């Protein structure tokens with residue numbers, strides 16, 4: 095992935111960096127200056143790629159492993175334990191019954207996660223399902239999307255769920271009865287208030303961070319982002335301690351939550367955080383959130399809005415204030431990544447970036463739009479002109495593609511969802527992401543989504559012009575993401591002088607091809623010269 | 634089940650620059666013994682006098698009068714968790730919503746928390762900017778939702794609009810929300826008892842009241858009197874009275890009386906009745922001398 099040397103047979107590593115790449119002969123010469131290099135043939139029959147970079151994930155991915163996984167696919171925990179996938183609602187309920195029967199403290203809240211209703215089209219999970227697990231303690235099942243959770247009647251009674259006109263977050267059946275499904279933040283708030291478990295505190299703990307790194311590592315990731323963190327005063331110390339530990343198997347880029355304080359204070363806090371940067375931990379950018387999500391009907395869309403007639407979504411910040419923040423950070427030379435989902439939000443955000451750049455010109459600001467799922471070619475042209483990059487939420491194509499065709503966007507607009515092909519055609523720097531834990535963290539899967547554009551029911555979104563090639567997708571999950579983080583001179587490709595961050599794969603993605611890209615087995619990674627082999631895989 | 638505290642929640646909604654902070658500032662200075670927790674976007678804008686600040690820890694400021702301000706920092710759920718885990722719980726929570734927030738969504742927190750009760754959504758409408766906001770290409774729908782959700786509409790900066798504009802605005806709002814009282818507010822100066830105690834959770838609808846510039850407020854201490862007598866007196870004054878609250882004694886014991894949302898209610902009061910009585914009304918309400926006369930009599934007027 096280094097343009098002057100796309101393929102090589104040998105790589106030499108010293109002091110955490112790449113000393114040389116090429117043939118055995120090319121490498122030999124280094125021994126004059128650097129002393130003998132021992133030849134390691136452990137990975138001779140494997141494919142080495144630059145370590146993958148997840149440009150939009152959240153460390154919260156690591157928090158759930160203390161609870162019970164009930165997702166559809168087998169999943170490997172940070173300790174290498176494989177949690178088998180559960181293939182029906184009944185299987186999920188049976189698994190929970192088994193857990194309840196076998197655990198000691200039967201009165202304690204029972205929390206499960208990773209449940210994905212997308213795979214169960216016959217019916218939805220309800221309160222009665224979870225009442226069959228237990229009626230005298232809280233039973234809560236968090237969905238994989240993190241937008242929804244299911245609760246049993248014990249929880250609903252403890253919360254004293256009341257009010258009739260709150261369909262935005264309590265799903266009700268035709269008779270007005272709450273079904274046990276709760277949407278959005280309020281579901282989580284209810285879960286925390288009734289169980290007394292503060293998921294927010296757990297989400298930012300060092301243990302969670304370590305779990306996150308171990309889960310990411312297994313998918314070939316050598317650098318990941320925690321793409322929005324309020325970083326309360328002093329929190330960088332614990333973070334630094336965790337990430338700088340020798341056995342922490344990853345680099346971490348943390349995006350400071352821009353509007354957790356006023357613009358001027360935010361600039362000062364960001365400058366303070368940057369003094370804590372190390373080889374493995376970076377505070378280099380600010381994240382702003384401008385609207386909600388498409389599947390939650392909270393993204394801001396241009397006319398004619400939602401396909402099913404739902405009212406337009408929500409601004410998460412006043413456009414005027416977004417402009418104030420962009421101006422302050424641009425003036426201070428701090429890169430900003432803005433979450434925009436709907437096309438109206440993308441357009442307004444570009445207006446605000448343009449205003450900031452007219453006030454404080456900055457040739458290589460590299461402000462980046464995150465998700466940016468409904469951008470049109472016109473938006474990409476503007477982004478190119480303004481020097482704005484994009485990191486598209488390609489996993490959405492698979493997870494919510496069907497919903498976007500049928501409910502949120504309609505077939506015509508769903509065709510341009512996460513238009514990676516369009517972005518590249520217009521010359522916009524491109525990365526693609528999972529937004530883990532919202533969808534599964536696995537860059538090869540994300541690449542597969544962008545290459546094939548298949549929904550979970552097997553429908554292709556678009557007419558082919560939105561697809562990208564395997565090579566382009568691999569670039570997006572390495573150099574593309576590195577560029578979006580302004581780290582392209584350090585990581586993202588294998589070349590002399592860069593950090594020795596490598597993904598070790600069982601097969602060559604180019605040979606395997608588009609269709610099976612997501613199925614390639616990841617053997618392990620190298621981070622700064624240190625090898626991490628996945629459980630059950632051998633060198 | 635033992636007694637659990639239930640905290641009333643007031644949401645102050647309105648666009649940037651509509652005067653939410655001024656109103657909140659003013660409310661905090663009139664707390665009169667109520668331990669109010671205010672959840673705000675930005676301390677800086679609150680402009681709290683340094684001598685009123687008793688303590689400052691991280692994202693919380695404690696005021697000398699027992700009120701607390703905490704900054705939301707764009708994470709309402711986290712703020713609610715912090716506030717609702719405090720002991721003792723505050724007497725009242727006021728949220729200064731962001732300019733683009735949908736107040737009905739914030740109110741949702743109260744419907745999944747046994748210890749929260751929605752007291753009211755107060756929406757501020759900037760007299761001078763109403764036309765701009767209701768035609769904003771990106772925000773008009775949001776603006777309409779804020780007005781739609783209101784249990785009390787406050788027209789701010791009436792002094793900056795001409796009489797005709799003001800009248801049009803009042804008529805427009807009255808047509809849109811016929812059951813919601815509309816008041817004018819200058820520099821956030823409003824009696825706290827007009828804003829808090831709306832009891833929205835009880836789905837009270839009240840007859841439409843347009844309140845002209847200015848209020849009458851009368852506060853005093855009254856001798857014990859039967860609740861039926863007090864209610865009868867208030868009924869007579871009803872067309873001019875917006876809010877009333879009394880903590881009085883009669884033969885059955887101590888009681889609290891509320892007149893809110895056009896409805897009068899009483900409930901038993903734990904502890905000693907203070908005799909405290911507050912009346913807020915329109916300018917047409919009888920003056921203090923006349924009120925003295927009415928409420929100190931022992932028979933209904």
Ligand SMILES: [Zn+2]
Nearest residue numbers: 150152321529
């Ligand atoms: Zn995200």
